[in-house]
Amino acid sequence: MKQSWAGKALVTLAVLVLSAPAAAQEDALKDLPGYVDFGELQSFYGEPKVMINIGGMLLSFMTAATKDDPEATELLNGLKGIRVNVFETGGELAPAMDQLQQVKNLLAGQNWEPIVQVNEDDEQVQIFMKADGEGMQGLTVMAVNAEEAVFVNILGQIDPEKIGEVMEKFDVEID
Secondary structure, rough: OOOOHHHHHHHHHHHHHHHHHHHHHHHOOOOOOOOOOOOOOOHHHHHOOOOEEEEEEHHHHHHHOOOOOHOOOOOEEHHEEEEEEEEOOOOHHHHHHHHHHHEEEEEHOOOEEEEEEEEEEOOOEEEEEEEEEEEEEEEEEEEEEEEEEEEEEEEEEOHOOOOHHHHHHOOOOOO
């Protein structure tokens, strides 16, 4: 079936409208103290298999949806943004490992504190936090193995005790 120019224009407009919030979310988060630029892995791995950019209005909706759970509400109230990028590595570790090392060096130069580091030949995990006098302003998790490269950035005031309470409430265990 041949699509008319009006149909093509409508589809193009819909794509632009739906993609603009994700780009706007990313831009709005860049000025926050807990923001981390993970660089560009799309040129090597293609589109991420998971990409999440939550901030502003969407985070407010999520907070409102947790009104029956005071711990979750309190945790979400302090957050300014959540960013997740997961790429399939297909066994090609070098680009992701290089990017992880570049980000690790950048964070060390910006006074982020390393809290977990696993350095093995075929797997790396790095967790950093940025803190001020009132608590954490950001948390960054980077993990690379033969299957995937995961880059997570949580921005805003993060109370570690609240994260633990919420995870316990939802039976989330970290081994």
